[in-house]
Amino acid sequence: MLKSRHALKTLAASAIVAGMLSAPAAAQDTIKVGILHSLSGTMAISETTLKDVMLMLIDEQNKKGGLLGKKLEAVVVDPASNWPLFAEKARQLISQDKVAATFGCWTSVSRKSVLPVFEELNGILFYPVQYEGEESSRNVFYTGAAPNQQAIPAVDYLMSKDGGEVKRWVLAGTDYVYPRTTNKILETYLKSKGVAQEDIMINYTPFGHSDWQSIVSEIKKFGSAGKKTAVVSTINGDANVPFYKELGNQGVKATDIPVVAFSVGEEELAGVDTKPLVGHLAAWNYFMSGDTPDNKAFIEKWKAYTKNPKRVTNDPMEAHVIGFAMWVKAVEKAGTTAPDAVIDALIGVSVPNLSGGYSAMMPNHHITKPVLIGEIQADGQFETVWKTPGLVVGDEWSDFLPDSKDLISDWRKPLSCGNFNVKTGKCGGKAS
């Protein structure tokens, strides 16, 4: 009896000691990484893949021995394509889960909804999708393309001899902030290149628009005025499949009226028979067909990780690969995951991208990228037909909008300003 009581005591004591040792150890054992992508609702179609790619990258980093000697731990939340819920989940990630950095958002409205949360709680967000620009936050790192890294080079290509010397333009988009801003920038840009007002047709459709008969026939009509015509499409998400199906059915061929899209990648084409669409274009900073060893290795890993030999990769996935590598490098450079140190360390970090070069984080929290124009092939892939000669620096405040042409962003000290007006020399303020 005595003996057993003694044993009990020892057990209890050792349990307390073990508890004291392990409790703080468990809290410090891992570095938490937040993943804020919709896994249900309308945006799940695009965002689920990004969650998977983040899990794969974190897994891989842990196999390499983690970061700063600690394991990484993914915290996945589901904001369910519900914009206010994005803000709630972001708050939960930063203040409850104490994540070191968050990778997430797709639509601009979801980013706008979490922005105040990240600024208030001093978190770090990596945003992987091409967007309309006109924003620069100290707490957000934009690894997707700004308009000058996607829209403007695409239009330049179509105006060139290789692209068919297009003279007449249809700007077709879904009715929300990204297409509207992009089209505003493009309209100004086209006019500055001498395109007349009557040669520009702008058309907006609601989210998930599915009956494209009249619009495609209108485009056809607009395109048969004797001048070479192209469609610049900022149509988003689900509306693309019926749009492309209607183009194919009405026989609008790429050789007559090419369509260049900014929101259609390999994932979106997975649900379409692309044979009637061969030759239509997309502008991105990455294509799955890119012929580099890094890219091939990445695709192999991705297929093995998802256990699906048919899985495709796309541009926002590459943006997360770049963003994650940059964050890892910056944390190593800073020696800590403390947000202020990492935010400062991130500027200037340069990591290899998957199209065979290096991408660097610039002082405006945007990255350098090559711009590629690809044509859709019969197998649902893109073939690169044109590429910018060098890397393009993301321009957050467009030079083609009157409100933003005098603004710059530079988060290095001592300026540390997201909207510095070079005319007035003041931080914070529009040009007017």
Added chain:
Amino acid sequence: MKRAAFLLLLALAVLVPRPSFAQDIEAAINALGQGSFNERTSAANALAQTGDQRAVPVLKALGDRELYLRKADNKVFIGRTVSGTVTLIDPVTGKEAGVSTGGDIEGVKVNNALRRTIEALLGGLTLLSSDPAVRRDAATAMFNQPDPEALGTLDAAIAKETDPAIKAKMDEARAAAVLKSSRPDAEKIAAVKILGARGDQASLSLLQNLEASAQGDLKAAAAEAIEDVSGALALWNNVQNLWYGISLGSVLLLAAIGLAITFGVMGVINMAHGEMVMIGAYTTFFVQELFRAHAPEAFDYSLFVALPAAFAVAGLVGIAMERGIIRFLYGRPLETLLATWGISLMLQQTVRSLFGPSNREVGTPSWMSGTVEITNGLTLTSNRIAIVVFTAIVFIALMLVMRFTRFGLQMRAVTQNRPMANSVGIRSGWVDAMTFGLGSAIAGVAGVALSQIDNVSPNLGQSYIIDSFLVVVFGGVGNLWGTLVGAMSLGILNKFLEPWAGAVLGKILILVMVILFIQRRPRGLFALKGRSVEA
């Protein structure tokens, strides 16, 4: 160095037209494999200029991206790919020249500019082909890209042509080329007449371009032709809008008709109706996958198998829903609304977990692809025609079932007066389950049709649920004719508003009109009269 040699050879091939010499055409073909898109466009031109018929398969292969460059000796071959292995065919001799699994060969890239050139060149080269279909395509290609230099070829082809329909196409191609040439005005006026008779959008743009630069009689002739053509086109435009409206209306009708039964006849606010449509679409995908795996040659008939399958699957899910949940909630519309909405979310997430969140590819059978040309001003797409016909069949079949079968009679009896139906021996519980099952099954069948024009994704149903309720409420609850008239009028109204107000504003206007209409007539277009109204 090598490239310079090729260019030299190429130059020789152009300068010395001796098409019979094998090495000339070989060099011209090999030149396609290298250089910028611009250089290769001129190489394609040079190849076509040899006039050698062996250039035809080469250019075709280039356009279809079936041309390969052997890296070892920079020779260009036509490749036939079968499951990852490329069989190389020598373009000069037409013999097989080994196989490759990639690595040592490289596909020759094409862009749109090059594709356009190839189309026009092939038109010129195949204008004298012995196959009438090829000649027709050639004439169409030459009309689309009129080239004054091809007038000689066209004249020769027209002189030889015996088929009057193809000859007419060639005449049009010739007219288009004449307008661009420096031929005398008299000849151009004849060409204007030909194009005016053709009377489509493409002719109109050619004529407008001419009018801008022409003078005197020619200008007058062009102006006259433009007036005729645009008048006719404006008329056809209205016909086309009407057709688009009918086609949109039939899609709305198809989506709403199942709801007209579950909501209209039974009074169940079924928020999961859209998910029944989605289940039908996924059944189509599943059936097509089976066809792809086991009987790819019969793929064109896959939809005929998918139809009964979708009917059965969605019907069974519907019966299960009614027996499991909804029958406990009759007479409690708010609870029904919440419960069915919950079911819809569960069904969506189940499908998302089973099939993944991204779109699934549902193929279009060849008989549903392409367009049917009614006149030069009006072309209809085959898939829309098929859907309009299919909707009509479903609607008529449903009316017949309701009107002439024993089940239809029982259904109407239960709807109109449940206690009386019970007392004459109808098992009203069973009739409820079957009615709900029928409504769901028809939604499933609608899913088969909608999979042909929309995304097959877990969200498919959501995009139709609001429109479906709109149609049923607007048409008058409980009346299938009301649903038909409601769907058609909303569809046609929408398509006449859209070109004028834009898609976004058009949709808003429609909603405002429906709200005003419901204010005036709360029971919709065709209000039910009699006992069931009070029930």
